[in-house]
Amino acid sequence: MTSVQDLLNLLVLEKISDTEFNGDSKTIGSPNVFGGQVLAQALNAASRTITNKRVLHSMHAYFLEAGNLELPITYNVSKVRDGGSFSVRRVTAHQKERTIFILSASFHKKEEGYNHQIQMKTNLNQPEDLMSWTDILNEFGDFLPKSLKAFFSIDRPVEFKPTVIVNPLERNDLPPFSDVWFKLKGDITGLDLATKQQILTYISDYNILISALNPHASKAHWGNTQTASLDHSMWYFRDFDFDDWLLYSMESPNASGARGFARGNIFTRDGKLIASVAQEGLMRPIQK
Template sequence: MNTTTELINLITLKKIGENLFEGRSSYMGSPNVFGGQVVSQALYAAYQTVPEDRFCHSLHSYFILPGNLEIPIEYEVTILRDGGSFTTRSVTAKQEGKAIFMMACSFQIEQDGYEHQIDMPIVKSPEELVSWTDILEQFGTLLPKAIHNFIAAERPLEFKPTVIQNPFEKVDYEPISNTWIKFNEADMDLSIPTIQQLLAYCSDYNVLATSLLPHASKAHFGNTQVASLDHSIWFHRNTDLKDWILINVESPSASNTRGFNKGSIFNRSGKLICSITQEGLMRPKQA
């Protein structure tokens, strides 16, 4: 899978019952189902049960068990409330009868009100940076196997980090990361629900890794067990996805084998599209 059209097809679920949907999975560099895929598919399922004039403004989710790539995922939507302005749903994802993921999400009609936002950080433009593909082509044979295999996986996205950490340098970094992301072949006009589902998909990239940066002199994906525990998104403004978007992430804290991260996603013009938070497991592996 390497195009936006293929990704949209993956997110689009099959209806198999009343408020019940089924989805498949795609390999994204991990032996387990990619968390962003489950969040985006759950959001798709919820959207099938809400009025067309309401759009998601927030979702809060928990990853309960690792997902099996080979087994279909069932998404069951529970209708919690339909109010005058807000609509609330919960979604449970299951494999072989066991819950692997749960999400609560809220939808709102469009309304006028006060507006403000933080400024986008000042970083290099995408044109000044190298992509994951460029790194693979230039240094592929020199990269540690785990990093090489992760970067080499086919994806419907292109990534350009503003800072590239050298995995062979045993130094610690500030707990901040900025990465430009662009959806491949996304030159079509998309609906707001589809844009939000694509943002949900990409919002799980480059987040938990930020928690490892202050410990990079000794911790890496090879000797650390990492897994997303929860994930939340607040959708602020609509945008198109034809151009690069910037994911700015900082990790304020790590403790008790958990790393906490918060992020902001901007479009190229500096508009704050959405905010995200994620806490993840980052447990040193026993030798």
Template sequence: MSQALEALLDLLDLEQIEQDIFRGQSRFAVVPRVFGGQVAAQALVAAGRTVPEDRFAHSLHAYFLRAGDAGAPIVYTVDRIRDGRSFTTRRVVAVQHGQPIFHLSASFQTYEEGMEHQADMPAAPDPETLPTAAELLPRYADLYREQGVVERLLEAREAVDLRYVDAPPFASVGEAREPRSQVWFRANGKLADDPLLHVCLATYVSDMTLLDSVLLAHGRGGWVTGDVVGASLDHAMWFHRPFRADEWLLYDQESPSASGGRGLGQARIYTQDGRLAVTVIQEGVVRVPR
């Protein structure tokens, strides 16, 4: 396991300070605020710590309320909304400096048999044939808005091996493309068998690239090049089938709409053998600086 992955797992290992109250730390990301995927993953950890072990996360719905301060701890308060015979519902509020910065509702279910069908996995190249972040990102250093961006991007993604199928938006500035993107990802090391851990790792990664397809439709590079100002607004995930976040997962993303200073991304996450594991939808602020 890489040191970066160990550090990420430490971030997800929340401190319990009272019944249903947890405290998490942060690390500085590539932008001067807490990375949204970190808050979402930590909130899901907090919810999962209050749920019976035989129930697995099947969905989450969240709102990003305020920018998080990476230099201060985050307190997560869990409300035990309902414990039914098959489903458990939890609500989590993340607080910093006395104010809520994030709100999450999550649902957990006992395993049961049911009807089965899924959308087919789209075509994608073998992830092992694609360049790593360390190979790809320095190629575009002259496009970045400030020095040090390459190093910060690499540090932020060191815990996860994330590989673009096509050129990322910051490599396509001025060239409008189909609003669709694909990345392969997996944790950079072997993980324990805890299903909640794998779901939380996927939640963490899901906020990294989902709005890329919005940028591609307009030939914008995003915060990396400084031609767009953005932030996540809300985030929803449905976990359909078991998966491992330390094995390759295809993140197939597209944007059906952008308007009113907001952009919508929707995506499906597939295992390498073609099973649909997760569906993701996110809306974010996408503003062009004036």
């Protein structure tokens, strides 16, 4: 995938019935289906059963089994509730006879109310002054570990620019933080809010566990640690556009029991908080 149109072709599911949809998969460099893809596809299925113009405000999901890239994924939607203000949907994802994923999503009618938010960090380099993953590959590809070079070589519809570039050959423990600017590639005009939220959800599964690995970087890395998303929650606050860089600011309060917990906030460049994310992921040292 090289553009937002490729991503939309992946996320917009084939309709089988009013509550059943089918989707395919694209690799992002790992041997299993990318968690962000399943999250976004499940939201696409859920949103297509909403007929009262209510807006997605939160979702909570569990990854039950690794998805097979070669098999289609079937999404079944249960209409749990349509109340006076909120509508709730439950989505179950299957491959053949296996349930690989479940998600609950809540949609809210538009209302006016109180308004506040936390502030975005102000001491970060702007994206124009930073190197993207593509730039890092072109500049340092010959020196990168083989697995990392292969990961950076995958074509993506999103460009990422970390605010700090860590030398993977240095084994130093790092603070449990990570800040990454990101921007879509291609024509982003005419996207409705539901579509933008699905794309944002897809992107939200990138990078977040890095903040949980950082404090253990002297001994833990992607080559000797089994990682996988276990659960994922997201809250959507304000409308936004993809016409400029967005900031994903992440931190990890805890790692224990072979699991790492991380949370993040996503801001527009001018500091508007548009979403918050929380995830716990597997961080299992590989025993040799």
